[in-house]
Amino acid sequence: MTVGLDDDDRFRVPQNVLPRTVGEEMVILDLNSDRYFGLNRSGAFIWSLFADGSTVGAIISTVAAEFDVAQADVRSDLEALVSELRERGLIEPAG
Amino acid sequence: MPQIQDLIVGTAPYREPLAGWSFGFDCDPGQIGAEVARVTHPATDFSFRRHEITAEAAHKGATEPISCWDGDVLRFVLDTWSRHVRMPDHFRHSPAALDHLVSDDIIPRILSHERIATLHMSAVRLGGAAVAFCGRSGQGKSTLAAAMMRAGHALLTDDCLTLTPLADGVIARGLSASLRVWPQTFEAMFAEDGIVSGEAGPPGKLRVDLDGDAAAEAGPLDAIYVLQPAQDSGDEIKSLRLSPAEACGHLVRNSFGIDLWSADWKAWLIGSCAEIAARVPVFTLSYPRRFDCLPKVIDHLETRHMDSLAGRAP
Structure with missing residues (x-):
């Protein structure tokens, strides 16, 4: 289920999760489940912003500018992505 | 400088x-x-x-x-x-079975433990570079490599390949140049020419006597093909390029490994496969599993290889 995000929300990568960049994409290994996941270019871009500690508001602004997309669309996509990543235990709320 | x-x-x-x-x-x-x-x-x-x-x-x-x-x-x-x-x-x-065990089971796992990317793949030389084939057991890696070899493309390996990423590519090296095929493949490709087969060790394949043919030396890797199950292909021969992340997943799946409990080793494995996937294109390859179709598959691979070379031309 997609959950709404506040602009001040931040997420971090748990210690059991190993991300590796592949070209402009990303492969993620969850050491707890031994499962591998792939992120496409835009997903990998957003992941790098999570890892930098960016807030949701900053991520939306940055992604909208990078991919020339309306901020409302970015927020919707980001909420869906965060839900999927959290369901899989690949990110967790920071702070 | x-x-x-x-x-x-x-x-x-x-x-x-x-x-x-x-x-x-x-x-x-x-x-x-x-x-x-x-x-x-x-x-x-x-x-x-x-x-x-x-x-x-x-x-x-x-x-x-x-x-x-x-x-x-x-x-x-x-x-x-x-x-x-x-x-x-x-x-x-037997010596043949021991050679098989050492070449295909033991040394690949040791190399992987020692942080050398070692993958379950066959490979041949195509033009000046190598192409490798991976897929689930029984999908035809050895048969396709044998057909390529019969078409004049030197064999690197039928089972185990080490890959070394460099700044601008990947070097592929076969672990051993022996060729082991199923009996029906041997009958279809080698028996008529009087080529001798021998015991290959488990699981029932025959070792093809290559009559002293030297293995192709290590060299740059041009492409990796992931063999798709036969029922997916119909009569069509097609190859589709995978995204880097998908390619990395296939490389991880086809890697030899023993340190499956070690987070350090897993981190190395995924990093190594990511490096390779970023440097070498990985394609799916679908084709009918009939011996009479193999020349068309080879032609498909040769054509794609030439297109690739043309794409790199200045």
């Missing part, structure tokens, strides 16, 4: 990572020194003799030896802590 860059890995890359490893058979004290099998592996110069009684290693760390079973028969125990491979005496090895 002039710069020098190593492009080819050394001529005996497997000696260094294998140094310090020992091998032994379980046996009775009275049989010590009685040679039951001796294989000198061309890539390693390793010799295997019944010359020692192996004591169980004292495990001070958290690691456990890897036991490899074939059905209910223990084939070998690979202990990464004491760097020792133990083979039970009840698994009677």
Whole structure:
């Protein structure tokens, strides 16, 4: 289920999760489940912003500018992505 | 500023990572020194003799030896802590079976443990570069490599390939140049020409006598093909490029490994596969599994290779 995000929300990568960049994409290994996941270019871009500690508001602004997309669309996509990543235990709320 | 860059890995890359490893058979004290099998592996110069009684290693760390079973028969125990491979005496090895076991099961796992990317792939030389084939067991890696070899493309390996990422590509090296195929493949491709087959060890394949043909030397890798199940292809031959992340997943799946409990090793594996996937294109390959279609598959691969070269032309 997609959950709404506040602009001040931040997420971090748990210690059991190993991300590796592949070209402009990303492969993620969850050491707890031994499962591998792939992120496409835009997903990998957003992941790098999570890892930098960016807030949701900053991520939306940055992604909208990078991919020339309306901020409302970015927020919707980001909420869906965060839900999927959290369901899989690949990110967790920071702070 | 002039710069020098190593492009080819050394001529005996497997000696260094294998140094310090020992091998032994379980046996009775009275049989010590009685040679039951001796294989000198061309890539390693390793010799295997019944010359020692192996004591169980004292495990001070958290690691456990890897036991490899074939059905209910223990084939070998690979202990990464004491760097020792133990083979039970009840698994009677002919030289061919022992060579198969060493080449395709043991050394790949040791190389992987020593952080050399070692993948379950066949590979041939195509033009000036190599192409590799991977897929689930029984998908036709060896048959396709055999067909390519019969079409004039030198064989690197039918089962195990090491990959070394460099700044602008990947160097591929076959672990051994032997060719093992299913009996029906041998009948279709080799029997008429009077080529001899021999025992290849489990699981029922035949070793093709290559009559001293040297394996292709290590060289740059041009592409990797992931063989798709036959029912997906119909009569069409097609290859589709995978995204880098998908490609990385296939490389991880087709990697040899023994340190499956080690987070450090897993981190190395995913990093290594990511490096390779970023440097070499990986494609799916779908085609009918009929011997009469193999020339068309080869033509497809040759054409794609030429297109690739044309795409790189200035």
